[in-house]
Amino acid sequence: MENQEGKRITIVGTGYVGLVTGACFAEMGIPVTCVDKRPEIVQMLCDGKIPIHEPGLEPMVLNNYAEGRLRFTTSLPEAMAESNVYFIAVGTPQGEDGSADLQHVLAVAREIGQNLSGYVVVVNKSTVPVMTADKVRAAIQEELDKRGADFKFDVVSNPEFLKEGAAVVDFMKPDRIVIGVDDQQGQAAEIMRRLYAPFNRNHERTIFMGVRDAEMTKYAANAMLATKISFINEIAGICDALDVDVENVRRGIGSDSRIGYSFIYPGAGYGGSCFPKDVKALLRTAEDCEVDPVVLRGVEVRNQAQKKILFRKITAKYGNDLSGLVFAVWGLAFKPETDDMREATSMVLLHQLIGAGAKVLAYDPVAMDVARKIFPKDWLDHGHLVLVDHQYDAIKGADALILVTEWKCFRSPDLHLLKREMRQKAVFDGRNQYDPKEIKEAGFEYSGIGRR
Ligand SMILES: NC(=O)c1ccc[n+]([C@@H]2O[C@H](COP(=O)([O-])OP(=O)(O)OC[C@H]3O[C@@H](n4cnc5c(N)ncnc54)[C@H](O)[C@@H]3O)[C@@H](O)[C@H]2O)c1
Numbered sequence: 001m002e003n004q005e006g007k008r009i010t011i012v013g014t015g016y017v018g019l020v021t022g023a024c025f026a027e028m029g030i031p032v033t034c035v036d037k038r039p040e041i042v043q044m045l046c047d048g049k050i051p052i053h054e055p056g057l058e059p060m061v062l063n064n065y066a067e068g069r070l071r072f073t074t075s076l077p078e079a080m081a082e083s084n085v086y087f088i089a090v091g092t093p094q095g096e097d098g099s100a101d102l103q104h105v106l107a108v109a110r111e112i113g114q115n116l117s118g119y120v121v122v123v124n125k126s127t128v129p130v131m132t133a134d135k136v137r138a139a140i141q142e143e144l145d146k147r148g149a150d151f152k153f154d155v156v157s158n159p160e161f162l163k164e165g166a167a168v169v170d171f172m173k174p175d176r177i178v179i180g181v182d183d184q185q186g187q188a189a190e191i192m193r194r195l196y197a198p199f200n201r202n203h204e205r206t207i208f209m210g211v212r213d214a215e216m217t218k219y220a221a222n223a224m225l226a227t228k229i230s231f232i233n234e235i236a237g238i239c240d241a242l243d244v245d246v247e248n249v250r251r252g253i254g255s256d257s258r259i260g261y262s263f264i265y266p267g268a269g270y271g272g273s274c275f276p277k278d279v280k281a282l283l284r285t286a287e288d289c290e291v292d293p294v295v296l297r298g299v300e301v302r303n304q305a306q307k308k309i310l311f312r313k314i315t316a317k318y319g320n321d322l323s324g325l326v327f328a329v330w331g332l333a334f335k336p337e338t339d340d341m342r343e344a345t346s347m348v349l350l351h352q353l354i355g356a357g358a359k360v361l362a363y364d365p366v367a368m369d370v371a372r373k374i375f376p377k378d379w380l381d382h383g384h385l386v387l388v389d390h391q392y393d394a395i396k397g398a399d400a401l402i403l404v405t406e407w408k409c410f411r412s413p414d415l416h417l418l419k420r421e422m423r424q425k426a427v428f429d430g431r432n433q434y435d436p437k438e439i440k441e442a443g444f445e446y447s448g449i450g451r452r
Contacts, residue, residue, distance in 0.1 A: 007034050009195070010078060010083040012108050013044070014041055016052055016162050016167060016273070016340070017125060018089035022059060024171040026064035027451045028198035033071045033079040045072040053339040058166040076108070077115040085191060086112060088136070089125040094277040099284040100129050100300060108135040109434035111144025116151050121188045123156045126277055127218050129285050133157050133180070154188035156181050157211045159218030164272065164325040165337030170289045177206040180214025206437070220284070228263040230302040236266035236450025237309075246450030247432060266449040268387050268404060268430035271334035276303070307345045310402060310430050311352040311445050317426065323357030326423070328394035331405025331431075332364035333370050339367040341374055345430065346404045350375065354384045358432060361386045361394040365407050369377040391419055399424040406431035414440040 011022040014036040022034040036042050043050050048065070050058045064070035073079055080086065088108050095101035111242035112122060122134055124142065133155045140153060157180035163169040175194050181189045189208060195205055209217070232250065239246040246266050254261035270276070277302050281344055318325060335342035341347065344360075353360050364371065368387050372380070379385040389395050391409060395401055395418055403410055411433055419425060419442065427439050429448040438444040 008071075008079075008082050008235040009085040009087065010035060010076070010079040011087045011089055011125075012036075012079075013088065013090035013126070014045065014051075014072070015089070015091065016054065016164055016417075017162065018087070018163060019050075019052065020054060020057060020060070020072060020167040020171050021089055021125060021160070023060040023064060023140070024168065025195070026067075026069040027060050027172070029069070030195065030198075031069050033073060035073055035079050036077050037074060039074050042072045042074050050309055053337075054167050055165065055337055060168065063173075065242050067257075074394060078112050079116075080112070080120075084119065085121045085123060085195065087123045087125045089160070091273075091279075092128055093276075094125045094280055097284060098280040099288075100127070100132075100277070100281040102128065102132060102135065106131065106139050109139035110143050110328055113140035114147070116140065116144060116149065116153065117149060119152045119187075120193050121154050121156055123155075123158045123192070124215075125158050125160050127159060127274065127281075128157075128215060129219070129281060130212045130215045131356070132215060137388070148392050156188050156192060156209070157214035158192065158410065159214055161218070161221060161318065164340055165335060165371075167213060173202075174205055178214050178217050179206060179208050180211040180217075181208060185207045202396075210340075215421055219278055219282045222275055223282050223299070225277045226303070227268060227295065227299050229265075229267075229275075230299040230306070231263040231305045232266050233269070234302050237302070239450035239452075240373050243452055244450070245452040249450075266432055267306075267406075268310050268345045268349075268449065269303050271307070271345050271347075273342040276343045279303075279340060307348040308352065309355075309449065310349050310428055314353070314400065314402070315356070315387060317445075317447075321379060323355060325357075326359045326361065326397055327353055327396035327400045328401045328422075329360055329362040330391055330394065330405055330410045331404050332362055333367040333407075334406050336405055336407045339364075339370045341367055341370050347374070347405060349402070350385065352401050359384060359386070361388050361396070361398060363388050363391045363394045364405065365409060392421070396424050400426040400428055401426040402430060405428050407435050415439070415444070419443060 008031040010033050011018045014034045014037045022032045041051050048062055088105055090104040092100040114438045137155045159178055179192050207350055237244040253259050283293050283296045332346040334340055350360055351375055371387055375385055425444040427444050427446050432448045435448045436451050
């Protein structure tokens with residue numbers, strides 16, 4: 001099975017971005033081979049098991065695998081043999097100095113250089129700092145030179161803007177498709193245009209630009225969103241101090257079309273595999289080119305503090321020694337609709353609570369298996385942390401309920417049950433999901449983020 005170019009496309013890395021990208025291209029009738037270096041992940045996928053939780057992904061992967069449009073392998077050379085477009089969608093974690101660690105991206109580039117046998121387009125889909133395309137180009141060229149081979153290739157930047165938890169919908173109906181190319185009339189641009197044509201049927205969503213412009217666009221987008229969150233969190237802190245209700249302020253400013261309602265929800269900090277590392281990487285980039293990133297630094301500092309705000313509110317009520325106290329935690333994933341716990345606020349909070357002597361009963365609708373692997377075994381063995389099977393098992397005998405992730409199932413708690421089962425009646429609402437008046441009238445103490 002071949003695409004218009006007579007070839008399959010290759011996606012390297014089958015994580016949140018790679019697997020969704022592969023499945024969505026296959027769904028549009030484009031044959032795809034997904035490559036991952038972890039054999040256990042490839043085996044799972046070949047067995048019809050999806051290693052991540054992402055709404056709508058499973059049926060798409062299973063169907064396209066059954067139809068032969070989607071294949072999985074650990075061998076990049078094998079995939080390359082029948083492909084002329086290679087997407088790099090591997091991780092770019094935070095390096096020790098805050099910059100993006102490019103080792104996985106460059107390892108793929110070198111492997112491409114070692115196996116190249118004709119013209120190809122190499123597409124950087126991973127989030128990478130400005131000038132990474134130059135490094136990828138150099139790594140491929142170096143490998144070609146080593147074996148005296150002379151093949152043409154283009155390196156394109158095509159950053160991904162999908163949101164975990166809505167990744168499939170975002171990929172199928174993107175707000176925009178950003179493609180950075182050296183020559184907008186060239187062969188690589190034409191191949192990318194044709195590849196993304198099925199996603200542009202309703203209206204043209206593709207924005208062509210220079211390679212470095214595209215690399216920067218991704219960081220600027222994430223930094224802007226993180227800035228909105230940190231901004232409203234700072235406002236919420238001021239509201240808390242002045243007995244002002246930030247929920248009214250949020251609605252008051254959101255109604256201004258220049259501001260808008262999205263991404264101005266106060267809460268206990270942002271997490272995930274993108275915002276924290278991308279803000280830090282951009283900070284690092286700015287410093288490297290001698291720009292003082294005062295705004296970005298503030299965004300980062302505010303978020304670090306925000307992840308600790310629930311603990312601050314808890315110790316203000318119960319004191320610094322939490323021995324003998326039991327806390328119910330609802331939500332462990334960094335946000336709803338995902339099992340991803342990377343940089344989640346729950347990680348910070350649980351370390352603080354258990355470090356102060358408390359016992360935690362925690363529940364998340366999908367992240368329990370991930371949690372079991374991440375948290376220290378010692379906590380589970382000694383009962384400092386109990387991962388319960390149902391949200392209401394967490395509240396039995398609890399001294400407070402702490403909402404950390406705003407899953408829908410937590411939105412309308414059974415207050416009668418809470419009242420009957422909890423030892424002390426207190427709710428710490430880390431995502432401003434509840435009506436303070438209603439919770440207080442039911443006989444609970446309520447503490448939100450800037451709520452009155
Ligand atoms: N997760 C998101 O919401 C999101 C959104 C937009 C952009 N991004 C960016 O996309 C990139 C990928 O993110 P992710 O969340 O999908 O990562 P991930 O950690 O979920 O997956 C990366 C995969 O790449 C594989 N891999 C690493 N090196 C490899 C190699 N040499 N050959 C083959 N496979 C290899 C890993 O085994 C892993 O399965 C990152 O740069 C990230 O910043 C992520």
